[in-house]
Amino acid sequence: MLRKVLVLNQNYEPLAITSAKRAISLLYLNRVQLVERYACEIHSVSLALPCPSVIRLHSYVHKPYKEVVLNRKNILKRDHNICQYCGKNSQPMTIDHVIPKSYGGKDTWENLVCACIRCNTKKGNHTPDEVGMKLMKPPRKPSHLFYLQSMISKAHQTWKPYLFLE
Numbered sequence: 001m002l003r004k005v006l007v008l009n010q011n012y013e014p015l016a017i018t019s020a021k022r023a024i025s026l027l028y029l030n031r032v033q034l035v036e037r038y039a040c041e042i043h044s045v046s047l048a049l050p051c052p053s054v055i056r057l058h059s060y061v062h063k064p065y066k067e068v069v070l071n072r073k074n075i076l077k078r079d080h081n082i083c084q085y086c087g088k089n090s091q092p093m094t095i096d097h098v099i100p101k102s103y104g105g106k107d108t109w110e111n112l113v114c115a116c117i118r119c120n121t122k123k124g125n126h127t128p129d130e131v132g133m134k135l136m137k138p139p140r141k142p143s144h145l146f147y148l149q150s151m152i153s154k155a156h157q158t159w160k161p162y163l164f165l166e
């Protein structure tokens with residue numbers, strides 16, 4: 001009952017993560033359809049139920065997605081703690097302004113990246129072009145899938161197709 005369950009909207013868009021207990025009551029109330037299951041069963045006094053892994057709502061819900069908060073922790077998470085200049089994962093990491101503040105660079109998802117101390121020092125107060133450095137990929141604002149994707153672990157292989165991780 002401690003397993004987590006991925007909830008999909010009626011159109012298969014990932015919505016949330018819930019508890020197995022909640023998922024089972026939604027299944028029981030016929031509000032959702034069982035899409036994927038874990039290889040186990042939940043036993044009650046009279047019956048054995050499949051362990052839900054992915055469920056889908058029968059009717060579409062309009063849900064305004066929460067904006068991902070722009071902060072140091074989420075920048076590092078988005079970039080998987082990998083320096084966006086050299087690709088290394090050497091702790092501790094810093095946050096680099098791609099266009100330096102002194103050049104008018106803003107605190108935005110598109111201008112902040114995870115960088116190792118070595119690259120950050122090398123780049124200094126310059127644009128990447130000025131010092132011949134290149135970003136591995138253009139930094140972007142994470143989508144609402146970000147939180148769900150970051151909660152993925154090996155235990156949730158069955159979720160991957162629905163979170164576009166395959």
Ligand SMILES: [Zn+2]
Nearest residue numbers: 083086116119
């Ligand atoms: Zn680096």
